[in-house]
Amino acid sequence: MTDIESFIRGLPKTDLHMHIEGSIEPQLMLDLAARNGMKLRWDTAEALRGAYQFDNLQSFLDLYFEGCKVLVTEGDFRDVTRAYLRRAHEDGVVRAELFIGPQSFIERGTPLEALMSGVLGAMQEARREHGLSVGLMISVHRHRTEADAMVMLDQIMPWKDQIIAIGMGGAEIGNPPAKFARFFKAARDRGFRTTVHAGEEGPAAYVREALDLLQVDRIDHGNACLADPxxxxxxxxxxxxxTVCPLSNLRLQGVTEMARHPLKTMMAQGLHVTVNSDDPPYFGGYVTENLLACRDALDLSLQEIVRLVRNGLEAAFVTTEEREMLLGQLDDYLARHAGASMS
Ligand SMILES: Nc1ncnc2[nH]cnc12
Ligand SMILES: [Zn+2]
Structure with missing residues (x-):
């Protein structure tokens, strides 16, 4: 590992846009399938990883939803969440905000109680074992109906105090934010923070709708906003x-090469950009790999990388006290590495 790489890996970072069901490493996917008596289309982790080649968001979602089928029991949800959080901790992440979309699992008969208990149990364990700060976001699917999303909102209310935000992902084009205006209002009225995937494949108009109609606190991706000054x-x-996800954008053909990624332009225009992993095994990297890929292709300075990391800490859904504490960790790290790093 180069000095720069270990400096970036050691930075106290956030991952604010990561889907639990998109974090299953290939070997774990095979193990979970075997445990649940399922046969996958691939026999080895290498073969499965080899299938992670996508033409667009939909081709990824097809495989992602197929992979979701291996998550059935409370133990499955605990194991996958635990594995991600351990890996994130090793990657220098100090604050992780995780999405899960329960609709995929409930419709196949997994009780919401089992899913929540597995995920929340692993989160509690990571707080204890790694000192990690971690929060859960419930995501609904935009290719389903608003009425389905409303049912989900009712079902999660018993866990309200353990959920930091409500989000929405899935097939973007043809499913504009406007379709979910009443759902997001209901979520806000119940006291939830909100965030929504917008401007990943969809146009700037979808980001505008997310802001004006859904009144969200954050935008997931948002790249397309650049078309509207x-x-x-x-x-x-x-x-x-x-919450930008550069390797995801590359692997889903949002950009043809990393050198064309709009991250640096977004920063130059004063946007509050953060770097995140989305679905790490599918897209080839955790937060550090995303930062390194951007640094290489876009010639980011270390100051710019630190800015991105600081933006993540500032954008986290935490209390003011916790934010101060996390920012203090970053400042301490920078003070310890002064000189070596900031050239
Ligand atoms: N990049 C992405 N876009 C939309 N929905 C998703 N679900 C998981 N990853 C996603
Ligand atoms: Zn996402």
């Missing part, structure tokens, strides 16, 4: 965080 100005002025 007024929107960029407003996002920047209001410091709405964008």
């Amino acid at each position: 007024d929107l960029v100005r407003e996002l920047a002025m209001r410091r709405i965080p964008l």
